[in-house]
Amino acid sequence: MELSNRQEQIIQIVKDNGPITGENIADHLSLTRATLRPDLAILTMAGFLDARPRVGYFFTGKTGSELLTEKLKKFKVKEYQSIPIVVEEDVSAYDAICTMFLEDVGTLFVTNEHGHLVGVLSRKDLLRASIGNQDLSSIPVHIIMTRMPNITICKPEDLLLDAAQKLIEKQIDGLPVVEPAENGLEVIGRLTKTNITKALVELGRDQHL
Numbered sequence: 001m002e003l004s005n006r007q008e009q010i011i012q013i014v015k016d017n018g019p020i021t022g023e024n025i026a027d028h029l030s031l032t033r034a035t036l037r038p039d040l041a042i043l044t045m046a047g048f049l050d051a052r053p054r055v056g057y058f059f060t061g062k063t064g065s066e067l068l069t070e071k072l073k074k075f076k077v078k079e080y081q082s083i084p085i086v087v088e089e090d091v092s093a094y095d096a097i098c099t100m101f102l103e104d105v106g107t108l109f110v111t112n113e114h115g116h117l118v119g120v121l122s123r124k125d126l127l128r129a130s131i132g133n134q135d136l137s138s139i140p141v142h143i144i145m146t147r148m149p150n151i152t153i154c155k156p157e158d159l160l161l162d163a164a165q166k167l168i169e170k171q172i173d174g175l176p177v178v179e180p181a182e183n184g185l186e187v188i189g190r191l192t193k194t195n196i197t198k199a200l201v202e203l204g205r206d207q208h209l
């Protein structure tokens with residue numbers, strides 16, 4: 001985050017004199033305590049300063065990038081996941097292609113008659129099926145999908161950073177977000193590279209509250 005001149009001055013005063021009360025910081029700058037209140041609130045929320053009752057403000061010693069990393073490590077999958085697009089396993093490859101276009105997604109999750117996750121279908125899986133001279137409307141997706149137990153999953157409470165690591169390691173575009181159900185997994189979300197990009201932009205623009 002960009003600090004104002006005054007905020008930089010406050011940090012320097014606290015570094016040199018901390019622990020120091022808000023009143024004393026205001027004296028150093030010949031300002032009133034009330035004028036400084038928003039700056040002190042910002043510096044405390046951002047993690048540069050900490051305040052203890054009856055002691056005052058002190059410098060946490062954390063650099064901007066340390067604070068950024070701390071924030072990033074708190075992001076959870078559930079805060080960034082999208083709605084999952086799901087098809088049943090006996091749907092045709094042709095219909096799966098239509099669903100991908102209509103829903104504007106690159107990855108479909110495949111479920112069985114109980115609504116449990118059985119596979120993942122990517123664009124390339126469908127392209128591969130299209131290369132042969134086969135009738136796409138007669139090929140069910142369960143023949144061409146990647147199937148359980150080889151599906152990489154994540155949970156809503158997982159760290160976004162861990163999910164991102166899985167995307168890189170497995171070289172895939174998305175993960176199903178799942179919750180345990182009786183005898184299987186229920187798909188409750190979709191976490192893709194786009195969600196990770198959004199989180200990165202929020203972090204960089206300091207919009208994450």
Ligand code: ADP
Pocket residue numbers: 106107120121122123124125145146150151152153171172173174175176
């Ligand atoms: P694309 O094929 O469009 O490049 P991906 O890189 O995501 O998309 O998919 C590559 C392969 O990995 C496909 O065969 C797909 O079925 C499989 N795949 C995609 N996501 C997963 C996942 N979460 N777990 C296991 N396999 C996956």
